[in-house]
Amino acid sequence: MWFLCVFFHRLLDYRRPEVESLAELFGHLEWKLTENFHVDSPFHFVSLPSEEIARKIAKRSILVKGIYELWGHGSNHQELEEAIKLFPEERKIPYLSSDSTFRIIVDSFGKVISFEEQNKRINGLSYIPFKGRVDLRNPDHKFWLMETDDYGTNNGLPRVVQKKVFFGREIGAADRKLLPTYQLKSRGYLGPTAMDAEMAFLMANQGLAQPGKLVYDPFVGTGSILVAAAHFGAMTMGADIDIRVVRDGRGPNCNIWSNFKQYGLPPPISLLRADNNLPPWRQGLGEVFDAIICDPPYGVRAGGRKSGGRKLMKGTVDPYTVPEDKKADHIPSTAAYCLAECVHDLLDLAAKMLVMGGRLVFFYPVVRDEGSGDPQYPEHPCFAMAAACEQILSFRYSRHLLTMVKTAAYTEELAESARLKHREFKENHLKWMEDGNLHSAVFSPADAQQPPPAGWPERELKPKYRGSMCRLITFD
């Protein structure tokens, strides 16, 4: 059954993957694009097994403005009228009956339609025999008249080749009211890198968080990702290397627990202080998590830390030992944790501890160098990439939300190669720290970079438009 799926025009790269993930929960899907439309257009066609499934997906999503039963479309209102008249009567009549209430909403993409003009469009639909009563507040059925017109090239957005008018009945829409409820500015306990509510919900959707599932965040911080997972009913578990964050917060009524309490969510099953580099899970615990969702520290806004600080630094007496009488109150020093090692540990942990079909969802930073081609994403024999969605953060770098699905079992050989790699990182600590230094790539002075070719206005090189077209423009 084909539906028209209209997206909010934001986080373009994230829109189809979100619906694809939710379809994983509720049913199979297939995409189709209107002729001459770019993939970053908000208008898509999606095939789903039933209206009920379409409603479930739309309601749980964050970026779906609406999924509609399309009654007709055309390149002008004349064509639209013909199409609607051809749409089977038996599919229209149940929604036009005199005992129902309805509302018609006029919407446009890329231009503004004045209030008078909107009324004119609605009156122009008089060829549809609406018998019900109009109810603007709480109608039984919502009908949408949507159109898009050529708005020229705007901020690098691909041109609309052809004007298009759609008319459809709303099946379901995202509950964007969640976002003001969960917005960070009204949350009790926050850290410098707390995940924005919209993104956290998208991550929870990518991780297929739902009741009865166990979601783990090894870099839990103030718990912003787990809050979103708990909202969808998942059991949550978090670890952090910083004991002040995970244990103390800002006092007895301002900590991770209070963030869950604030929204009436069940508290995490477990919070602990642990190092992602040396996870304290017992041998043979095996596949226990349904999803691992996290934002690893990659050294731009917050640097990662791992155990064994002084021992890894040069100039200390080797082997470094903590005197017996100091052990009780000893505060272990930590060393910087480079991105490559962090991602290696994360993939190894996920391969070992995710159930088959479980999902690893995490942000991966990419430096936006000219001509560097498609970004190199981390790979692992146990995982298949389900989605990679870019979010541009600055002129210099972007973060990509990677969704990986566990498709193969963790083997003894994989464990052995992970052990060797772990030792390699430990023995060549300083070398790895220099190689993987993203901070300097992002914050080094601009003039150290290649100057733009003569005659090029400098800022035009990378358009601000934040969709997949951006990569084409940048790297072509």
Place this chain on the structure above:
Amino acid sequence: MRLLTHNMLACNVKGVVNGYPLRLEAEVVAERPADFNADFLRHIFARIDWKAFVGAARSLPEEHAVADLPEDAEPSMLASEDFLRRFHHALLELHVEKGALVCPETGRRFAIDKGIPNMLLNEDEV
């Protein structure tokens, strides 16, 4: 810290072979009701080391110690609502607020404070 967490953790100090199960030394224990989810219990049951779980549940201070868990458990028991309730209570409703987890091999103590086990290792343990 709930008993579920205890069941998952081991001492990972360098060179330790038998770092599991950690001995639970509970000083302060709290009981808080948790939402009952039978699906979750059935899913997590397969991942529980039952012997260690029962051992920890019985080792709690007298007023909280759980005595009504069977010595051995098998998946067929999950059909019983009564068993699930007892499993749920011991696994998710008992919180060790203060105490320690002690390595059975080396005696290394991992402190539990405000319900958070501190599993971070010292420099000479990695």
